[in-house]
Amino acid sequence: MSDANPAGRRVSRTGLATRHVVLVAVTLCTLMPVAWVVKMALSDSQSFQGASLSPIPEAVSLQNAAEVTGTTDADGSWLFGRQALNSVIVSVFTTLFGITVACTAAYAFSRFRFAGRRAGLFLFLVSQMFPGIMMMIPLYVIMEALHLLDTMLGLVLVYSTTSVPFSVWMLKGYFDTIPKDLEEAAVIDGASPARTFWTVVLPLSLPAIAITALFSFMTAWNEFVLAYTFLSRQSAFTLPVIIRNYVGEHDVRWGLFAAASLIVSTPVVALFFALQRYLVGGLTAGAVK
Amino acid sequence: MAGLAGSDRSVSPRPLDHALAFAVLLAAVLVPATFFARLETAREQSASEDWRALAVARHVLAGGNGEPALAATARAVGTGGVPGLSAIFLQTSGGTDDFGIAVPAQLLALTPDGRRADLSRDLDGRVKEAAGRARSSAAEGGDGASCIDGGPVAPLLCAVATRAGTVAGVLAARQDVGAPFHWAAAGGLLGAVLLFLAAWKRPARHPGLPAAGIALAVAAAGALGMLLEGQGRVDAAIATETTLAGLLGAATAPLPPHAPALAASFLLSTALAAALLAGAAQKPLAHVVSDFRGRPFLYAAIAPAMIGMILLIFVPFFMGVYLAFLDNDRSFVGLANFVEILAPSGTSDTNFYLTLGVTVLWTALNVVLHVSIGLGLALILSDARLRGKAIYRVLLIVPWAIPNYITALVWKWIFNTQYGPANALLALLGVAPVDWLGRSFVTNFAANLATNTWLGFPFMMVISLGALQSIPADLYEAAEMDGAGRFARFRHVTLPLLKPALVPAIVLGTIWTFNMFNVVYLVSGGAPDNQTNILITEAYRAFRVLKNYGLAAAYSLIIFFILAAYTMVTNRVTKAAESVYE
Numbered sequence: 001m002s003d004a005n006p007a008g009r010r011v012s013r014t015g016l017a018t019r020h021v022v023l024v025a026v027t028l029c030t031l032m033p034v035a036w037v038v039k040m041a042l043s044d045s046q047s048f049q050g051a052s053l054s055p056i057p058e059a060v061s062l063q064n065a066a067e068v069t070g071t072t073d074a075d076g077s078w079l080f081g082r083q084a085l086n087s088v089i090v091s092v093f094t095t096l097f098g099i100t101v102a103c104t105a106a107y108a109f110s111r112f113r114f115a116g117r118r119a120g121l122f123l124f125l126v127s128q129m130f131p132g133i134m135m136m137i138p139l140y141v142i143m144e145a146l147h148l149l150d151t152m153l154g155l156v157l158v159y160s161t162t163s164v165p166f167s168v169w170m171l172k173g174y175f176d177t178i179p180k181d182l183e184e185a186a187v188i189d190g191a192s193p194a195r196t197f198w199t200v201v202l203p204l205s206l207p208a209i210a211i212t213a214l215f216s217f218m219t220a221w222n223e224f225v226l227a228y229t230f231l232s233r234q235s236a237f238t239l240p241v242i243i244r245n246y247v248g249e250h251d252v253r254w255g256l257f258a259a260a261s262l263i264v265s266t267p268v269v270a271l272f273f274a275l276q277r278y279l280v281g282g283l284t285a286g287a288v289k
Numbered sequence: 290m291a292g293l294a295g296s297d298r299s300v301s302p303r304p305l306d307h308a309l310a311f312a313v314l315l316a317a318v319l320v321p322a323t324f325f326a327r328l329e330t331a332r333e334q335s336a337s338e339d340w341r342a343l344a345v346a347r348h349v350l351a352g353g354n355g356e357p358a359l360a361a362t363a364r365a366v367g368t369g370g371v372p373g374l375s376a377i378f379l380q381t382s383g384g385t386d387d388f389g390i391a392v393p394a395q396l397l398a399l400t401p402d403g404r405r406a407d408l409s410r411d412l413d414g415r416v417k418e419a420a421g422r423a424r425s426s427a428a429e430g431g432d433g434a435s436c437i438d439g440g441p442v443a444p445l446l447c448a449v450a451t452r453a454g455t456v457a458g459v460l461a462a463r464q465d466v467g468a469p470f471h472w473a474a475a476g477g478l479l480g481a482v483l484l485f486l487a488a489w490k491r492p493a494r495h496p497g498l499p500a501a502g503i504a505l506a507v508a509a510a511g512a513l514g515m516l517l518e519g520q521g522r523v524d525a526a527i528a529t530e531t532t533l534a535g536l537l538g539a540a541t542a543p544l545p546p547h548a549p550a551l552a553a554s555f556l557l558s559t560a561l562a563a564a565l566l567a568g569a570a571q572k573p574l575a576h577v578v579s580d581f582r583g584r585p586f587l588y589a590a591i592a593p594a595m596i597g598m599i600l601l602i603f604v605p606f607f608m609g610v611y612l613a614f615l616d617n618d619r620s621f622v623g624l625a626n627f628v629e630i631l632a633p634s635g636t637s638d639t640n641f642y643l644t645l646g647v648t649v650l651w652t653a654l655n656v657v658l659h660v661s662i663g664l665g666l667a668l669i670l671s672d673a674r675l676r677g678k679a680i681y682r683v684l685l686i687v688p689w690a691i692p693n694y695i696t697a698l699v700w701k702w703i704f705n706t707q708y709g710p711a712n713a714l715l716a717l718l719g720v721a722p723v724d725w726l727g728r729s730f731v732t733n734f735a736a737n738l739a740t741n742t743w744l745g746f747p748f749m750m751v752i753s754l755g756a757l758q759s760i761p762a763d764l765y766e767a768a769e770m771d772g773a774g775r776f777a778r779f780r781h782v783t784l785p786l787l788k789p790a791l792v793p794a795i796v797l798g799t800i801w802t803f804n805m806f807n808v809v810y811l812v813s814g815g816a817p818d819n820q821t822n823i824l825i826t827e828a829y830r831a832f833r834v835l836k837n838y839g840l841a842a843a844y845s846l847i848i849f850f851i852l853a854a855y856t857m858v859t860n861r862v863t864k865a866a867e868s869v870y871e
Contacts (some may be wrong), residue, residue, distance in 0.1 A: 019672065109591075112580065133804075137838055142605060
């Protein structure tokens with residue numbers, strides 16, 4: 001990093017101190033809501049009463065977490081486990097489908113110039129920008145007619161409307177950065193394009209594919225409104241739906257909501273921090289160029 | 290180096306390419322159209338089948354309770370020829386329990402030839418579920434009828450209950466509704482083959498014209514087939530009598546022609562679209578086809594993603610457009626849905642212009658706050674002598690990491706009148722508690738805005754930080770030597786060099802905020818009286834609350850056009866902006 005200082009090169013001691021004060025204040029504003037949620041999750045129903053600004057719980061209890069993870073349905077089978085499994089299955093299969101279909105297409109879009117290339121790329125980009133809710137109504141009608149409402153397969157198909165274009169763009173962006181020399185050498189040695197892709201490009205791209213897959217997984221894991229609309233059976237719910245239902249119209253259970261939120265978001269928040277530098281690159285690479 | 294990197298081939302398309310291009314176009318329009326037509330027919334038919342099954346169940350209920358009486362009824366219904374009937378069942382009431390609620394007695398299920406039906410455990414459970422629903426419907430004063438649609442595999446299950454708690458029901462297979470669909474599909478296939486042969490024989494000078502003609506003819510044949518299917522069914526379906534003969538007569542009657550007529554009109558109108566499309570897009574598409582044909586690897590590489598996109602995005606989009614022209618009974622209403630949105634009358638459920646205004650205000654305020662906070666923090670953080678900037682950076686992007694539906698619900702709690710920290714803070718300052726999410730537009734909007742600002746500034750901060758770090762330091766030194774002050778350096782060095790990164794981020798941020806469903810839906814929920822709703826949440830309300838699919842689809846289409854226009858304008862602007870600095 002250069003020692004650029006766009007706002008002025010000579011900064012006094014007091015100037016530096018002012019900056020720290022501003023940064024600490026903003027950071028506090030950023031972290032307080034998170035601290036409150038942790039407090040809410042760890043409080044039991046007795047000690048959590050009335051409004052307070054303090055982020056420190058008065059008594060620590062795992063009662064909420066136990067209640068959230070211990071839900072059972074009428075037959076006595078473990079409901080939370082089932083719903084967590086639903087979330088995992090839907091996210092994993094959405095990711096697998098998106099990546100499998102996108103890999104070769106992204107490579108073709110990156111390496112070959114052909115009629116219809118620009119139009120195709122534009123379609124992928126536009127479909128990524130427009131909101132899922134717009135497609136929700138026709139998709140709902142179709143899923144209803146095919147009896148795929150309330151099923152994992154239906155939700156995977158619905159999520160694929162975003163995961164496929166997203167994966168194509170991310171992977172195309174990565175393939176663009178791989179030098180062509182290796183492939184050209186392979187072609188000169190007589191390898192077919194398919195063989196070049198399989199033996200030269202794919203092994204090189206495994207890290208990029210893994211990152212794209214993880215982002216795709218996170219998006220599906222965090223999706224709320226489509227799941228909320230397409231699922232009505234308790235045993236078919238994914239985790240975001242149960243979190244929303246703790247904050248119902250009439251029955252609001254903030255303690256359970258907080259505990260469930262912590263349990264569901266901790267893995268993806270960790271994943272996000274591990275991957276965030278790649279996300280920024282992927283988002284802006286196409287646009288800035 | 291055949292085909293690798295940059296070889297731009299322009300081979301003039303051969304007749305085969307025109308034929309293939311036409312086949313693709315025909316499939317792209319007619320497949321969704323016939324699919325939709327099939328859905329419509331199936332929907333209408335299933336309503337008719339439910340009714341038929343319930344009619345039979347009512348007859349079973351009237352036929353008497355004992356096994357001999359039930360067996361007689363089963364044989365009568367069986368010989369009456371109810372299509373697909375596999376069993377009838379009766380569950381008498383076993384009296385009432387201590388609370389006066391009817392307790393079911395044993396279930397008796399018979400096949401149409403009067404023998405005991407052997408129900409699988411799964412089926413037995415479903416029969417009891419249907420019976421339970423029918424019983425509770427009767428107890429609540431409803432019609433006491435309940436149908437469970439098993440879909441394509443499991444049988445249709447309908448039950449009727451009396452107030453006393455006796456339940457009768459029918460198990461029947463769903464009928465095949467393929468006839469109109471097959472008509473259209475066969476017609477389409479024939480047309481495609483004809484055109485294929487025609488184009489193969491003689492390179493057409495205007496391939497679009499015969500293509501369009503054939504598309505029209507094919508669809509007209511399909512539509513006519515559907516209409517013929519539907520004709521002559523009305524009279525049979527109307528007759529309803531209480532005698533067994535009359536009941537069976539009505540019960541076995543085919544469905545009324547409403548759906549085939551609608552499906553036909555849909556097919557005809559999309560065929561028109563196909564014809565126009567074939568005329569306009571065939572030539573460029575033929576070039577694409579011709580280009581791909583020489584490189585089979587390209588076909589194989591792109592086909593899976595393209596087929597996925599067509600099935601998952603193109604087909605639903607087409608259906609969404611068509612739904613926008615239908616009312617809730619799926620009757621064609623022309624532009625009525627758009628008129629209701631864009632020229633609202635006194636009875637309208639939505640106020641488009643208010644919502645549009647709120648959406649624009651919402652988007653503008655958010656983007657301004659995101660950019661100013663994000664850029665401000667980035668400027669502070671980019672100081673080389675600042676310590677601990679890595680820690681600040683990590684902590685400041687926490688809001689971006691948290692799933693946004695969770696953030697929205699957390700902020701709903703923060704603005705809770707009773708428990709929320711927002712009012713606790715006000716109390717600390719000696720201000721009376723505010724009913725944030727109550728009846729005031731301003732407080733609801735402010736709550737949404739605060740939530741989304743917290744959620745969105747880290748993105749702008751990270752983008753600005755990245756761009757700031759790539760500005761070479763010597764530019765500032767040169768500017769300083771030329772006597773530029775702090776503001777002048779920001780204005781003439783920092784800002785222009787930030788622009789290429791910041792402008793696309795702002796465009797993207799604008800679209801995200803414009804579509805920020807989760808925050809508005811989960812924090813204010815549109816309160817008060819849907820005033821804080823933005824376009825996207827209003828469309829969702831039309832869909833889920835008003836349950837007006839046509840209106841919601843029309844709303845979505847309007848949002849689509851607004852976003853498309855915005856994207857086109859900004860594309861032009863950003864390209865112009867980039868060319869200045871290149």
